[in-house]
């Protein structure tokens with residue numbers, strides 16, 4: 001049908017489909033089709049029957065927290081921007097999907113773009129913004145095309161643009177194509193890029209809601225968050241909060257990948273135990289060892305802790321995060337040291353280089369893990385890994401840096417035996433690291449399973 005998604009996006013059954021429910025049913029290239037499925041009812045209600053303050057109150061009552069990683073209460077941010085006395089205010093939909101493995105925002109943009117656009121116009125109305133920008137990754141051509149079509153149709157039909165639905169609200173809509181590294185999705189880096197500068201984070205305060213793009217109060221909101229905004233205005237705050245936990249309400253888009261039966265995109269109630277989430281994705285393909293939850297700044301949750309609820313606070317308490325909404329499943333054939341190395345190397349490469357402890361520190365962390373992997377550690381390398389991880393985090397300019405060492409610290413704590421086997425004996429317990437250059441370093445491997453030896 002018109003409106004197929006990019007082949008890499010596979011939507012899984014199970015969980016609770018709200019944002020995903022119309023994907024595959026609604027024609028993403030047609031406003032009429034979106035409206036037939038109840039689209040723009042939330043916006044209509046907002047601008048014709050509610051004041052901006054009422055809208056903010058509904059979002060507060062729903063308990064919506066940002067889906068872009070931080071879990072910050074959406075209404076609190078909107079209230080700050082609303083109260084700012086400024087001629088110009090701006091709202092930005094963040095669809096930079098800085099973690100390329102996360103599929104949620106892309107699925108929404110390709111499969112039901114009006115849902116995001118509707119949420120963005122509601123946000124603009126609530127905070128009093130006259131400009132609304134959809135910032136989307138340049139390497140998602142289909143998403144860009146469909147968002148552009150949606151914006152054109154919405155503007156032509158007076159759902160956006162001048163005099164929204166015959167009211168005195170006007171919101172100029174545009175799509176901005178962005179490129180760049182992982183850090184380019186961080187909101188102050190995105191604001192810098194939108195203003196024409198390099199996409200590097202800025203020191204806060206001032207917070208963007210007070211002083212953001214071109215000095216104007218700016219609300220940056222994740223694409224999925226905005227889709228929830230449209231859903232809440234159409235269905236009510238109570239309906240939104242009918243699933244989830246007290247502190248983490250509603251549903252969340254989660255991308256499950258790795259050693260799992262059915263990798264793909266789920267929508268689950270927040271608070272779903274990790275074990276159930278794994279089950280919805282077809283279960284582990286081998287003996288599950290750990291789940292890396294939250295993307296490059298996330299952490300490893302070991303298989304013994306899979307009763308942990310997937311929500312903002314429980315994950316953070318366990319050293320992981322919701323982050324990009326991705327979950328990497330590993331099994332007994334996955335090396336935890338090498339996987340942690342993959343993430344810290346990603347963070348080092350994708351950092352912008354503005355903060356020295358981040359630029360240098362993440363590289364030194366990669367080198368330290370490399371020495372351990374090659375069985376050539378220096379005497380204090382384990383202490384160095386922990387100390388440097390903390391220092392990089394404590395001196396952080398942005399959250400990339402603050403969270404960068406999560407995969408290292410959680411694997412060191414939970415899979416220290418794998419680090420020690422690599423460092424002291426040149427053995428990969430998972431039997432996964434088979435780098436031929438490491439061969440000369442290997443000591444006699446008494447008592448070690450043959451499959452676990454470096455080959």
Ligand SMILES: Cc1cc2nc3c(=O)[nH]c(=O)nc-3n(C[C@H](O)[C@H](O)[C@H](O)COP(=O)(O)O)c2cc1C
Pocket residue numbers: 065066067068069070071072074094095096097098099182183184185186187188220221222223225226398399400
């Ligand atoms: C390294 C890094 C990358 C980020 N990438 C994204 C991203 O791709 N999309 C996104 O919405 N938020 C991303 N964020 C979070 C944003 O800074 C910001 O918190 C978010 O856009 C606010 O929207 P929300 O409250 O709706 O989540 C990133 C943060 C960091 C530190």
